[in-house]
Amino acid sequence: RALTELRAAVWPLAVVGLTNSAIPILSITWAETRIDSGLTAIIQASAPLFTALLAIRFSQDQRVRGSRLAGLVVGFAGVAMLVGGKPSGELVAGLAVVFSAFCYAAAGIYAGRRLKGVSPLVIAFGTLTVAALAALPVRLFQLPDHVTGWKVTASMLTLSIAEVNGTVEVAGA
Numbered sequence: 001r002a003l004t005e006l007r008a009a010v011w012p013l014a015v016v017g018l019t020n021s022a023i024p025i026l027s028i029t030w031a032e033t034r035i036d037s038g039l040t041a042i043i044q045a046s047a048p049l050f051t052a053l054l055a056i057r058f059s060q061d062q063r064v065r066g067s068r069l070a071g072l073v074v075g076f077a078g079v080a081m082l083v084g085g086k087p088s089g090e091l092v093a094g095l096a097v098v099f100s101a102f103c104y105a106a107a108g109i110y111a112g113r114r115l116k117g118v119s120p121l122v123i124a125f126g127t128l129t130v131a132a133l134a135a136l137p138v139r140l141f142q143l144p145d146h147v148t149g150w151k152v153t154a155s156m157l158t159l160s161i162a163e164v165n166g167t168v169e170v171a172g173a
Contacts, residue, residue, distance in 0.1 A: 005122045012114035013123065017130025020107030024100030025131070026138060031100075034093035039082065043097040046079045050105030058109050 006013070032040055052064045052072050064072055083094035115123055 002119065002122050002125075005118050006126055009115060009118050009122065009126065012110070013118075013126030014130045016107050016111045016115065016123070017127035018134055019103045019110070021127060021131030022134035024103040026135060027096045027100040027103070031093040031096040035090050035097070039094070040097050043079060043082055043094060044101050046075065046098060047101040047104040049075045049079065050102045051108055054105055054109050059112065 028040060028044070049072055052068070053076075055064065079098065083091065083098060111123070
């Protein structure tokens with residue numbers, strides 16, 4: 001059943017894999033070599049604004065009107081102020097983060113329309129496989145100088161397995 005779903009949705013999965021993972025991750029990675037993480041996070045928070053903007057045209061059930069539309073305009077004005085207030089080298093990096101937020105929004109709306117009825121496991125597997133394959137050529141040119149030691153690798157595996165099993169608790173949660 002999962003393989004049938006995967007085959008039937010291969011092109012929408014590819015589009016979502018590229019626009020929801022590969023392109024924005026590479027864009028943010030590049031941008032964060034030029035602007036700090038805090039600013040990146042704030043600009044990245046504009047993704048819901050783009051979702052609302054795109055919904056005006058592409059999604060009847062998520063449209064905003066009235067005071068919410070005014071809030072959308074104010075939100076974009078705030079993002080423009082954050083991005084525009086940077087020196088020119090940082091401006092391009094800020095715009096790269098804005099572009100990644102737009103990609104996330106577009107991917108969400110597209111997936112909502114084109115991947116209805118596809119199981120979440122198939123969506124996750126398909127989109128992340130496409131993203132990994134798309135990013136592979138870029139990553140091959142940026143191989144690390146050294147390989148992580150066995151202690152770090154074992155620690156990461158332990159945390160990953162514990163998290164998957166739901167046994168890791170966050171402090172204060």
